[in-house]
Amino acid sequence: MTRRISPGWLAASLLPTALLVGCGGSDDALPQLTVATPATLQSCATLASSLALPNTSITSSVPVAEGALVATGVSTPIPAHCLVKGKMNQRTSPVDGASYAIGFEIRLPVAWNGRFLYQANGGLDGSVVTALGNTSGGAPVAPGLSQGFAVLSSDAGHGAPTPFFGLDPQARLDYGYQAVASLTPMAKNLIKTAYGKSPDRSYFAGCSNGGRHAMVAAARYGDQYDGILAGNPGFHLPKAATTQLWKAQQYASISSLDSSNQPVLTSAVTPAEFKMVSDKIVAKCDALDGVVDGQVQDVATCQAAFNLQTDVPSCSGARDGSCLSPAQKTVLTSIFAGPKNSQGQALYKGTWFDPGIAGANFASWHFGSPATRDAGAVAFIFTTPPSTVAAFNASTGLQYALNFSMDTDYPKMFATNSTYTDSSWSFMVPPDETNLATLRNRGAKLMVYHGVADGVFSPVDTADWMDRLQTANGGSADRFARLFLVPGMNHCSGGLATDQFDMLAPLVNWVEKGQAPDSVLAHARGAGANVVNTELPASWSPTRTRPLCVYPKVARYKGSGDVESADSFSCK
Template sequence: MPQLAAAAPATLQSRTSLAADLVWPQTRITSAELVAPGPLTVQGLATQVPAHCLVKGRMNERTGPVDGASYAIGFEVRLPVAWNGRFLHQANGGLDGNVVTALGAVSGAAPVAPGLVQGFAVLSSDAGHGAPTPFFGLDPQARLDYGYQAVGTLTPMAKKLIQAAYGKAPDRSYIAGCSNGGRHAMVAASRYADQYDGVLAGNPGFHLPKAAATQLWKAQQYARISTPGTNQQPDLATAITPAEFKLVGNTIVARCDALDGVVDQQVNDGAACQATFDLQADVPSCTGAGTRDGTCLAPERKAVLARVFAGPRNGKGEALYTGTWFDPGVAGSNFAFWHFNAPPNRDAGAVAFLFTSPPSTQAAFKDTTGLQYALNFSMETDYPKMFATTPPYTESAWSYMTPPNPSDLGPLRNRGAKMMVYHGVADGVFSPVDTANWMDRLQARHQGDAAGFARLYLVPGMNHCSGGPATDQFDMLAPLVQWVEQGQAPDTVLAQARGAGANVVNAELPASWSAKRTRPLCAYPKVARYNGTGDVESASSFSCK
């Protein structure tokens, strides 16, 4: 594997004239302005950023032939005056649909050193549609843009814009994101390996159609033990209460805490925990009817949780999506959100319009509720529609949403590019086991040498991209740059808890933890184990083994 050279810094040359300087097909620069150094607030967090030029524009403006709606790939690029010579494509999450601020905050919760602060030129886009609703799935091209083509369309344009701004193209290019942004990054590693030198994928939904369909299946499981809510439909949040999830989480800690060599209210060895923790035997069972005080779990609730964690199967017994691990992070509020709130309010629309062919009609979807759609979804007859094609939807959802041959990253490896992936072990929507299995397949495909160019870091306790009882604040962008450009492989990544004094405090940290607890995140399959001596609040007292 070749060693790529380090990027060389440069100074912004062209500023507000960029609208005239960039000549690119079907691209319109709508504004270009110089932004003074100072605070930039994103999601309530103010970050001090350097002076930079903010460029906004639109690509491939058109009218959809199916729904008559207006479409374009909206974007913004932030170009620092003092540039480090690198391009960062900030892949955004969810359904996209918004051009979110191109700060480059791409790894860990409430990051302390986002890409723009590190000197990157940062691109953000809406992935080809102007609202974070699923109805763009009616448009065949908007589907493809969301899946992969927006990244392929934006990347060469952004590099040309950077060349116009600095007098040279970026020396090194990176793409990073979490959730659907992690999926974008993994797709880029497969489809656009020639365009990116470094790929950072967090909690990646690289099998997103299967995961979304599984969300609807989860709703069906929880509905069996839910009490009626509005319109006499099941109130999913009553299936397992926060106190009951906390009971499960505490029991997992009690059984698995010491597996990593120290009792510290944290479970580092998640794989070993699955063989140690037994939901049926270890969590107290309720004997009295109606007991919901968090001291026990009724047998029927245990049965549903066991099915949910094992993952869905069809009538033939075939697994339809990978199950997940029991982890103390099941007590996190974000975990419950993905299990109860997201299926009817997010996943139903995504499956109806994006991940099945043909998509639903707006009239049919609006004639019911998201929950009813979820409860009516058939894993036998509807699930296969993610692999179907119908005119004019000539590419299946599975094809346009997932990375082709995800375990074959030879083109990425052969040019010296590198890839870092992280995943919270208590992710409530995308299975960390699915990602670990991908890493196993990658190792097998590359004769056990995948660690030379790709590494996975499981984050104990962390929910979907952040949150939960976890050391969930970390920067993987800087280590990725060091790996790509200096050849310094990141055996560990330092992660910190967000206790009192953090830029955004994590209210779900155990009271016994230090506010600034640190842990090493280890390259899978290694886990952080206590050295036998030293401060249990310090990463230096742990080694990856």
């Protein structure tokens, strides 16, 4: 069983949230949460000395002038705020002897909008990244801090973005979910001291592993957060990471060898070949949404329309980027279908054929990540018992990936022993991912987005979760949870996509005003954007916009109007 952290002071430390308006969470009418009210920062320099919070050390609290913090790609100036840094639950591990703590920073704007935002970070965590509140889409124009949120960032309980913390059982649990349990009441208490009141509304947002954190928070901490935003969520991360190792094995079977007789994975499918397949997908599926514009909105119909075997030329001679060999087609067909073990059991969802597979980000996850991030994560965090450092370093990450067995090693994510009493699966994933009753019945909301051409976390898996959530809620889950697929987008951003969007503001409007978002406006990051997406086709207007639709609806051309404008499309 997974142990849930329940500090005795958790409930007592939090003031009641604003009164709910409505019928108390019945199936007929969900409560409507009230709008947050602003306040002004009362203190900054004295916070470090005046606060006395359980198991918490505030190491500094310093004022930051308006514009002093510069964020790449952000057009609005970062407002004046107070930067608070600290640590929680400092300890020495009895297992690996290393020192651990939950490091954090909170940025408290002088002009506060009354809201708290937990910024969940990605990857292996391990770094307290700047608490700007960058929450969705490529190069966001106005992060949460600019919008007036008090923003928290943490390292999730370990001080380096490396997988070796997986040797410590408690560090595993903190990474999985328990750091959130510790940080949430601390942050709310600190905010109360700084402004003279607790946050009226609390939000949680992140992408990738941050999206996993968000999905876990929706299931575990629906009583603490009013709005949750999960981007490209790796909510089945142990399965996705092992799938990465399996992908490496598939690609290795058609790769050339280097001077050490090791497979060069990038040789399996070249950028030109991925671009050629992307073009073939566009040629077959572009018009399915009513207009030829270089984008495939109707991804579901495209999967039936596009056939890798027949729509992509087969090489009769040397590979030149205009064809695929039969072996390449076999491997890609297998990878897009998803991994199986030797018994033919499906172990993780596959992915969709989408033009965004031409994106460099897609290829980097397929070829670069398995031998680096994924090998280490699986070896130390998603396997019980974990590898030893000596054993892992005795070989290479690539060799670890190539030697990984989906028959005998994959099941170790579900294993426990006397030291690691919680399995990797139990601490990493939402405990009951289609039971969001606590969040739902409070009037809280969940928005999820996922790039259709994600190279690591399956968008099919996320869509399947949404289907199951609908079933579990009698077909009415969209009253509190909505999924937005982003055609062409890679992992969190990039690809052949209109990938710049803000979902935080629509989430706030849904939570506090009852304005359920039927679509979200997305922009292309063309020439003139704060951060340009150089992969966009030259035929696209640099100011192209599209609606991102609530799944399973897709954006369809109305039949007239500017093809470059979202106004010419509707969600059907």
